[in-house]
Amino acid sequence: xxxxxxPNPASAQKLTFxxxxxxxxxxxxxxxxxxxxxxxxxxxxxxxxVRGVRVAGS
Numbered sequence: 001x002x003x004x005x006x007p008n009p010a011s012a013q014k015l016t017f018x019x020x021x022x023x024x025x026x027x028x029x030x031x032x033x034x035x036x037x038x039x040x041x042x043x044x045x046x047x048x049x050v051r052g053v054r055v056a057g058s
Contacts, residue, residue, distance in 0.1 A: 005031030015041045 002011040004027065011027065012035075018025040019040040029035055030046035037043070 001026045001028065003028045003030075004035060005029075006033045007035050012036060012038060 002015055004011050015025040015027055015038055019038070025041045027035065027041055027043045028046060029043060035043065
């Protein structure tokens with residue numbers, strides 16, 4: 001699992017390595033910027049979840 005607040009090439013390399021080794025990698029994202037999509041890596045975008053809560057509470 002990697003947790004990123006900004007695009008991070010080192011995290012992408014770790015996740016790709018884990019995927020290729022047979023693991024089920026997960027990337028949790030929060031903060032600014034986008035992250036590249038990687039086949040076989042699940043992305044949980046905390047920003048989208050928080051944004052939805054803020055909109056619902058307005």
